[in-house]
Amino acid sequence: MAGTDSTRASDLAPGPAIVLVEPQLGENIGAAARAMLNCGLTEMRLVRPRDGWPNPKAFSASAGADAVLEAATVYRNTGDAIADLQTVYATTARHRDMVKPVMTPTAAAADMRGEMAAGHKVGILFGRERTGLTNPDVTRANTIITAPLNPAYSSLNLGQSVLLVAWEWLKSGDATPPVQYAAGGSFPAAHDDVRDLLEHIDRELDAAEFYRHPDQRPAMQQNLRNIFARARLTDQETRTLRGVVARMASLRRRLAKKI
């Protein structure tokens, strides 16, 4: 996030088609559309949705991802839905008695990038809510995708399944730095500004007779320097703290005169 809000669905690079096979609840179709658009995917294909199409419940659950639903195409069977695709992945939570490579969502996303870079059209099959994909549908796929979830509790709902796979697709092409410096309009202080602050503190601690024994000074100075090195002060914060130290120093001097 933290990006511009000007990207339109039509600006998005093409991604894999999301094929929902016999989805039952409109709410889940809407949640799938939302998850797709969150991750920049826009091509939804529906095989025999149970409650017909268009389904108003899908639109009310999509939280604004209407464009994905409006462009969705409907097919009579899985074969028709994947007829123009070169490469098909089948998502399944359970082991199938089939000889076929099984990829994690992460590995599958990388694999899809390779397929699409070669110009192949790619689709991902998701099964109906309770029972998943049939064996004939899994057989049609080139590759199985299975997420290595908690084996005691591995069933995802349809929207969440689509989110995981779409999220891995998005990440596989995303260049966001893993750790970003969120500046809030300011800039990290240069090291000499922090050093000036620390030397100011050092002088005031001496003037306030903080150290009962001079041997304590080196360890304390090192601790203070480590604290400020970790804190990564901004230039504004450095000026603020110098103001705090200066204010306390002037109070100390005034009080010292009165004694």
Next chain:
Amino acid sequence: MAGTDSTRASDLAPGPAIVLVEPQLGENIGAAARAMLNCGLTEMRLVRPRDGWPNPKAFSASAGADAVLEAATVYRNTGDAIADLQTVYATTARHRDMVKPVMTPTAAAADMRGEMAAGHKVGILFGRERTGLTNPDVTRANTIITAPLNPAYSSLNLGQSVLLVAWEWLKSGDATPPVQYAAGGSFPAAHDDVRDLLEHIDRELDAAEFYRHPDQRPAMQQNLRNIFARARLTDQETRTLRGVVARMASLRRRLAKKI
């Protein structure tokens, strides 16, 4: 998945606490619990849930993740909810005017692993559905987590936000091979079995006078060998195909006698 079903929630290694701040809909609390347990997380903390606690709608939406909801603890404010934690992350979709590191969910998960390996107790804050976390709540956190979603459509629902972060946590400690060989009880053929099959096919093509010109043979043999190298036949499939070739060969011989 494809694992044993014997893992119990109590067997799971400890993970970060999921702190839902002022969640509004019970359904979303249930979806969050489900996403947590999918990814092996069990510690849920609730700050002032709008509709009180326990909330029957959360239980009906949790699809069997009741144990997470039953163990959830409730707090009057965010400060109390994180009082015993050493390290706190705040999830937010939008830029905050604060100087604080911002990590992707992937980087944050790796960071949490480091924190927990050092014995620190970790929690992740998620805000209320419409408005997210308040600035004072984000200020309490050591680190911000922001997912680099489609900038034109970056709002996730609560259950989906929890799923993304919990999924990255799970993956950061998961050793599943990215690509697995799903054998369905059989084993890949040894190369000499495949070579025997190919030589059988070569002989039959010659006998059937497939090649109009002998120069065609080397290219065809290379093509056939590449097809079978990609297909990665199992030992059973190799035997099946030898049976197919043998049957067609015997038919050819019988027909040849009749002519």
